[in-house]
Amino acid sequence: MYKVMLVDDDYPVLEFLSESIPWDKLGMTLIGQYENGAVALEAAQAQMPDIVVTDIGMPRMNGLELIRALKELKPGIRFAILSCHSEFHYAQQALKLNVQDYLLKDTLDPDDLLKLLEQFKASLDEEQGRFEQQNELRHMVNRNRERHKESFIRSTVHEPILSVESWLAEAESFGLQLKGRICLPVACYIDGQRSARQRFVTDDVLRFAVNNILEEIFRNEQNGTVNFTYDVLRSYILIPSQGGLKTNPYDEAVTFLSKLQSTVEATVKIKLSFIIGKTCGEPLELRRELAELLGSSGQRFYMRSRSVEKKEQPFFSKADLFESYDEAVSGFREALIGGNAAAVQPMVSHWMKYLRKERFRPDTVKDWVLKLVLDLKLKLQSMQLFRNSSSVEVLHRELLEMDTLEEIEDWMIHFFESSLAVVEGVKVLSKRTEVLDACQYVSLHLNRKISLDEVAEHLYMNPSYFSRLFKKETGETFIEYVNRMKVDRAKELLDQTNLSVAKIGEALGYDNHSYFIKMFKSVAGVTPLEYRGESASSRV
Template identity: 75%
Template sequence: MYKVMLVDDDYPVLELLSEAIPWDRLGVELMGVYENGAVALEAAQTVMPDIVVTDIGMPRLNGLELIRALKELNPAIRVVILSCHSEFHYAQQAMKLNVQDYLVKDTLDPQDLETLLGQMKASLDEETSRFMKNDQLRQLVDRNREQHKEAFIRGTVHTPLLNELSWINEAEAFGLATGGSFLPVICYIDGQRSARQRFVTDDVLRFAVNNLLEEMLAEVKTNIVNFTYDALRSFIIAPVVGGIKTNPYDLAEALFRRIQAASAGTIKVGLSFIIGTMCKTPQELKQELNGLLGSSGQRFYMYSNSLERKNKQVFSSADLFASYDEAANEFREILIEGKADQVQPVIRRWMQFIREERFRPDTVKDWAMKLMLDLKLKLQSMQMFRNHFSVEILHRELLEIDTLEEMELWMIHFFESSLVVAGEVKELSKRTEVLDACQYVTLNLNRRITLDEVAEHLFMNPSYFSRLFRKETGETFIEYVNRMKVERAKELLDQTSLSVAKIGETLGYDNHSYFIKMFRSVAGTTPQEYRNGNS
């Protein structure tokens, strides 16, 4: 709604107009009435009016001075002069200030002002509509250009380069100078999960980052072009003219440091860059762009706001899953015993271990995913965990994570959220004794567990505890213990090379045959058949 300001040192006039004009029906808002130009100008510094109706002769700042000051702030403002001065020279000065109309108080009819305001609103509506159409057209042109640039860079990367002259012509149409060599760079958006949440959609996030890159690259005026590749990555290609004494890598690094600072200061998004090697031909550039896309291993171990040159990665040949059981036990204990203060230190220690060993990123993600799912199932089986994270969501989020640093934050969020949910479940349960019993079993799977032992631990009568447990869980206490031991045996069969007999001993079974019989009754197969089927 357009805002109207009334300015006059004659208060009865202000009162008359403020009450006589049907502001709402006209579709305008009376933002305020002011007794002199100085007060009105001060108010306009906070909220700029679209229309001002003002007297000329006022103390401190007269109407003509007010109009002149407002026009400097908003050249499109509409103005009506309302004055007792009918002399020509006042009207002449008003015309020079592009005043829309001049009404004399002595012959004023509020209907005249109402008619003028209606005409001004219509004019503003038309101007706004025209501006929006022009803005939409400009956005459409810009969007189409960005889509063409994205199609161009994807075509360069993924399709055969059959006609270099055609490629050069198209590259030059986007502003890329092709007379010398090229220095390609890949740009990553850091902290993509939090960035996507803050910007709501990928399109808005990409638009904000692309605008910043375009503005920063335009400042250097060296025909460097940014090409969006996908929601989180873009290529920046810098032309390098022969004969320049300054090292182009040094120039690039200085530029990207400025871009990182600008991005952090304005749109609050971290950006990281990997600088490729110099290319002399479009074909060489194509190969280098593919090489940069393939540098995900280097990217995985980069910190936020990193700037590195592309280098060949050497990954550890050690088996990360050899440490899986140790990690699973440690995290299981944290969740079951509610050790919230241990979540971040333990996760960071494991992430540091992974960073120092430098395992392959896909192996690290497989390790983390298995850890999340095993712990999720473990807590669900203990009835301490609701379906808070679906498997599909966990898998999708983990696949999208492109750095170890972000994976660390993701795991911390998972465990801290799981602790909160498990705590809520325990607090809301009417039978915390059952949850305590489940927790006791999980922490003592390495030995024989009896119903009497657990009942004594809970200070309960064994018969009453047995009936209560079955009522709350739908299975007997012994059935639950056996099921938990089989789940643990499956983990050891999958993740270790321990013999079946040794696994039975680890779970507190002295009788090897009894362990196999119990396993088969619960799992429907023998331990060895289970291992062979999963190998």
Template identity: 55%
Template sequence: MYKVMLVDDDYPVLEFLSETIPWNEYGLELQGCYENGAIALEQAEKAMPDILITDIGMPRMNGLELIAKLKEQKASLRVAILSCHNEFHYAQQAVKLNVQDYVLKDTLDPKDLEKLLQQFKASLDQDERVQTHQHQLQHIVDRNKELLKEKFIRRTLQQPIMDAGDWLAEAKSFQLSLEGMECLPILGLIDEYRTAKQRFVSDDILRFAVDNIIGEVSSRDGSPAVHFAYGTKESFFLFPYLPSLKINPYDAAVERMKQIQAALNKYLKISMSFIIGERCRNPEEIKGTLNGLLASGLQRFYMDEGSIVKKQSLKHGDIDLFSWYDQASTELRELMLEKQTGPIVSTVRHWMAFLKEHSFEPEKVKDWVLKLLLDLKLKLQSLQYFRSTYAVDVLHKEILEIDSLFELEHWLVEHLQSVIALAGEIGERGKRTEVVEACHYVSLHLDKRISLEEVADHLFLNSSYFSRLFKKETGETFIEYVTRMKMNRAKELLDQTNHPVGKICEMLGYDNQSYFIKIFKASVGVTPLEYRGQKTSL
């Protein structure tokens, strides 16, 4: 609705008009009635009206002064003068102030004023349509300009620079003037891009929002840094500076990036990190540095959220990440079985710190985490009272899209906590509580000898009754279940560690290695050494 302000020192006139005219029917809102121009001006500074109907002769500030001051703030303001003055010089002043109508109180008919208000609304609607169309056209122009800038930076990265002069001229068309200047290339990265994209529904909307905020910051402060979008999650900034200046260009660039960070966080709740490249003196050096920034995957993966850092050459860890797999898998399995959501955070944080300390290759880290989750999925399913609710392809896709270790940490914590919550609900709705507790007990004591009597005592049940109950609920005897769980664990240890068979035998609570080998072969079809040999040859 358009807001209307009535101003007149004649209170009966204000009361008559406010109550006689059906404002809402015309799509209008009566913002207020004021007895002089000074009070009206104070209120207008809080909320500017779209339509002003005012008297001329009033104390403190007359109507003509009020119109002049409001027109300075809002040139599109529609104004009608409502006055008992019919002198020619008043009409002349009204024309100069671009007043749309001049109505005499002596001949006032509310119907005439209603027609005038309808005309005002129609003209305001038309202005709004024109402005919307202009904004759409401007958006198309801006969007095309951003696409041209992106094509320019992609050509720079992917094709030879045949003529440095032509390159500099094209850069200048994008407000990047490098004559007599050096340049710092900077790579900007949207932190937790997956989450940001979900909030903004699509890549296009997210990109438009980010480009718009960066553009506003640059235009407001006259930034020398020119922004080039590179897809949605990545951006380049080329920061020109005079090499003779005594100021440190890195410090100036950091301050500019902090301003962009603050604006993105304030208006979009988005965090962006930056990697600053080396100083460049010509287009070829700029090209080389930009490509180097794009290739800095290891540094990018281990950066903290909201970082602004210089490019570094990091070396990935030289120890075998998968030699630590069994320890991580065991810790997570125990937390899942005990349904402890609290310690999940500290456990995941511990392993993330370990990964960062050794700077393992990002792809290897993702493979490691994916294997942990897939093995955990199988373990939960093998306990029968758990039912996994997440698909392998979904896990794989989500992990591949993660760009940094801190994002992986947040994602992994949320994922494991949700699995524990769902598993607990499903377990409670599934088998008898006694059977659930028995399976739980077995999983936590695979390193010991486990007897039916021991577990029955733990559950305060008669051993014969417990044996029949377990068989009825699971379809296998308790001893068969224990053996199956131990053999599954034996295969994990054979797959994931270099422990000798004798050591694995001890780790599973068997005193006799020959007996263990016999049980393993009966369950798996081959001996432990043959099983390990088959896996090694694959």
């Protein structure tokens, strides 16, 4: 929707135009009516219009002065002058300001303004199309360049360097100039990767967001530092230096990386951690150091969020972690079955401190945690207190993706607290496991269309009987429940991402954009864009 502003000290004219033009049909929103240019300019600085229809002769600031001021702020605004003055010198001044049209109030027909607004919309649509096309081309170029950089760093780590000169030349094509210089390699990690991935929806968007801000910072620093993506969660930052006894590359790097952490977190709300390697003078030496940094997963596992550490050889406990398993599972089982929510976080923290103190191997810790979670899940299922469709494979995959103990701790707290909430909900809401299974099925398939017949078939139930049972047990129809769950997910995406409403609708299985907006409004009381605006305002 294009934003339109009317400015005139003749209030009846403002009222007449605001009511005569079908703004919604034109794809426009009338954002304000103002009695003089000064008030309009102040309002525009809070909400910039796309189109301005203004009188010329007004107190405090006339129309021509308003146009000049707005053009400095946003050159692409479309302007139409609406005035009682027919003198040629006003028209001349308007033409010098590239005003699109000059309408006289004495002979004004709303249809004339309507036609002009339609022309404005057509030109704005065309301009927006060109901008989006150019933007997409820029993104394609950047993505291709990032893919080449990723391929370069991967081949450097995993394949022999056959020609040092060729390697140096290719590195230089990416902005890394190492001839006659030393290089300090740094492994860069995204902290809290599960929540980061959920917030940015796709890995490509997440990586693009991080790369964008890093590239901007490196350009401003102008020290020749280059970032090479290895995978979605890891990258290498290569910091060139002249070397010499007077400089300490490590100390300089710590200062630089700390600044990097603060800037990235403030800009895109992503936390980074770093492991700093040893300075390298030759490409072959750098290759070995990069490979060692890649193998630092053991050190990475016990790092806290926003850490900056030197690369070190980790030492792991040789004790048997599973000797303490019975004690752990008994404590958690008692808390879950007893509904003791207050005990969950302290209990998880207690065992995480134990694991951190002893420093067991990461794969052993993950096996221990997986067994603990699955055993407790099966116990609750056997008591018909819990139904969770997450398979062993899903839980195992989630654990494998987590690269720090700190993230595992957050994941465990969330898992157990969610389990407790479901247990309590089952006790209050329904003793019928079919209803709980249906709710779980919906939660796992929000990305596509879900029909009552499909879920009934999944539960081996008659659709009519299932429909009546669901309404009786929950107080709402199955379709109402599905719509409510989808709207809740849509609200999360509207709050946490910059995805368009159309893209969010597609992500939730709606191929009809209008139907998705209508459904959202029927559940939430506002359209998706209105919700996003209200949500953004409440956060300011």
